[in-house]
Amino acid sequence: MSTSATPPLQPFAIRFGADNATLEPQGPTLQRRMSDLEGLFADRRAWEQAVADGDPVVYTVVSSPVPETARELPQSITTIFPGDTGGEFWMTKGHQHPDPQGEIYLGLEGHGGLLLFDGERAEWLDISPGVIGYIPPGWAHRSVNVGDEPYRFLAVYPGSAGHDYGWVLTHGMGLRARRSADRVELVPFGTPAGTAGPTARSH
């Protein structure tokens, strides 16, 4: 049943820093600045302004050394910094798994949301420390920081799943999460900034 005579990886321990987003030993690290998020915020003008105003880091992803290959189970810690652009909370690019596989996000710090979209239905899960968001196979997913401090979560996902970021640019994510007084307002994906329609939901 094994695809190789020699197991590709040796057992090892990873020291896991829940409060400072570290994995030791550490694998690839990724940093997304505002300029990396073109086409994702509804308010393009606000996005352009944010890029011009220092192009801030919106989120980072620190991975363990477990490779993204079949049969392995890699992990990563994502930190989304607090903020909004044109009223839309800072968020990850979002992706779909080309090979549909389940994934979990375990909240570590701060308060966030997990937005899921299967092409027709959108779901929103509130994530805080002590909550696991379950992403079933076939659902695109994006994380959103809806608080005033960094939002951190641990992701665990099969190495064969892959990341298709283009899917979100083509299909959208069903909903957008906007700052509205002291709460989160979920508005239809296509709604221009500041014109939430009657189908908006609040969380």
Add this chain to the structure above:
Amino acid sequence: MSTSATPPLQPFAIRFGADNATLEPQGPTLQRRMSDLEGLFADRRAWEQAVADGDPVVYTVVSSPVPETARELPQSITTIFPGDTGGEFWMTKGHQHPDPQGEIYLGLEGHGGLLLFDGERAEWLDISPGVIGYIPPGWAHRSVNVGDEPYRFLAVYPGSAGHDYGWVLTHGMGLRARRSADRVELVPFGTPAGTAGPTARSH
């Protein structure tokens, strides 16, 4: 690429109680008493005595409702109670995945060990809160409580992996973890109780 037109599970949040071993909503729960662990401790007489002396619960496994099916990513919390039988620390039965897939154990409470065996080599990882033990595909694995309080960990594993408990009864686990003064002594698997040979390692 999807194997079904309708994703088999909806997104949902699982409230995760790291300090009391709860997952809410909760799926199947499993309890292993001493009598369920026949043939696993080196000292059979001590095991028989422990069964006669109240047949204590050695460990429990609480699962989330995510099913153990292909493409899903189930989770569980295992609690091993503190104790030893004939000097051998209380432990799980141990298993091999019939479908070789990686798995992670994240330490939540107490102090434990993760014993891994690929049929030739044995490895031991110390696990405490804040440590992830990585189980590569192809390695049988057993958890051991080496402390004086309950040892708890969160497991995340692909739903297709499966559990082969018979493999351990046939092949052993390479090493045994024995109580030795205030430390853990790892002795060769076949060594009868109390006769640790010169190849013993200490942790």
